[in-house]
Amino acid sequence: MKKILLWLLCISSLTISAQKDFQGKAIYQSKTKMNMDFGNRQMSEEQKKRIEQRMKSFSERIYILSFNTTESLYKEEERLGAPTGQREGRFQSMMSSFSNGVQYKNVKEKELLESKEFFGKKFLIEEKLETPKWEMTGETKQIGQYTCLKATIVKSIDDVAFRRFRPRRKGNNEEKKEQSSETKKEVTVTAWYTPQIPVSNGPGEYGGLPGLILEVNAGRTTILCSEIVLNPSEKQEIKKPTKGKKVTREEYDKIAKKKMEEMREMFQRRRGGNGRGRGRF
Template sequence: MKSHSIKISISCFVFFVSVMAFAQKDFQGKAYYESKTTVDMSSFGGGDMSDERRKEIASRMKSMFEKTYILTFNQLESIYKEEEKLDAPGGGDSRFAGMMSSFSAGPQYKNIKNKELLQDQEFFGKQFLIKDSLPQLDWKMEGETKQIGQYMCFKATTTKTVNTDNIPNFRRPSRGEETETEKPTTKDIEVVAWYTMQIPVNLGPDEYWGLPGLILEINADRTTILCSKIILNPEEKDVIKVPSKGKEVTKEEYTAIVKKKTEEMRQNFRGSGGPGGGGGGRR
């Protein structure tokens, strides 16, 4: 009990010292995150797809769900976007890669003062500007701590409702499935966050925010986001630009657009055996 109290006291001292150090007006930081999402391939393509074909598609999709993101932030705002990488020559099915990239999140801007969330999103050649309020996450502070790099981190948890329509589903439907009552397209997931009060900003990767320190790790359903590098007050500072291009839509409107397009793709893939065709394709 005594050691626990000492740990809290030290953490509070570190927090107040950090607040003073980060109070300068021109403060900026950059955090690099490795994001990995596992995909359940058990029903992918239906029962007619061979295990070999399913493994081939899983291998191709793996790189698309393992990405590096950069969070550029100050005390009140941030921009979170994928790190640009050169495509490897002969990188496989470009049509499939282009299709899957449409389901990748574009640059995301957060402003905690205005409680504003903006996302610059390209979806199948069309540009959208998704406008929303920052999600109100009901964080529960846990008693656990762990070290991530040189930073002492504290655990917090919350429950979040996610929309499954944003996840492409290309499995072949079973006979008579089209006439079934539409199933719910949302589900609740537990989110585990690890944040550090050594960097006292209320920001984090993706749409996560609202803790008394920068979030360095997120575990949510099948996705893990882990900070691998932090640069504080870089010599060359980036301008955090507010996204402004594209057709302005709400999150609900964009979800409806994704759902409609996903259903069209599902119909097109029916009988083809999955991305790239099931067989007899041109060489």
């Protein structure tokens, strides 16, 4: 098996390197399992189903990765459709603030740029593209027509974004305990990559392997490639995003956390009838 995979890698590398204008496009489906614990809140089954449906539309998304041998653009596929009412509109507006923008990677220059719009304000996140220390397991499996190898890494992820919007219905001790747990936690990320497409890239921030990553499992999120087109007839120019206030990842996370806290307080005031407020960046 190792000899076969090495042969595939060599043949694919020679084929792609011989193509000066090589480009590809991969379609990924991302699904995140949401915590549907409604606590002690009294809700009818119809209300629960309606909330679950809203959360499902947010947690299941489709992304497009356009790539060449060194660069890539990763963005969410545009979806048509409008909210059906005022409540739905407010909910969708809040949820859309967490949507990923356009992400640019240059594996040769070790550059990562991400353009995001957060509550109407544009940001351009700049950071160095780190090479993850993947651990190769030697396991293989077939994804479509591609033979894939398994690699794992332990990574810190933030799994608390949605908790910040939950109403504070608990006692002080419970609330403090929850707030103290709002830190990044470590999870084992599993990636399946194929040497048949020898580009060191993948969905989102994932990459750094000797082949395109076709599947990622990280915590509650699974990202799976559903379609690959190599050398499409319509080429896409891969350009760096340039619009937005330039910030580091740490600066952006602080801004986002502060804004989410403001939004939760605002929703609480509206629910309690104490007036309406609006936070600022």
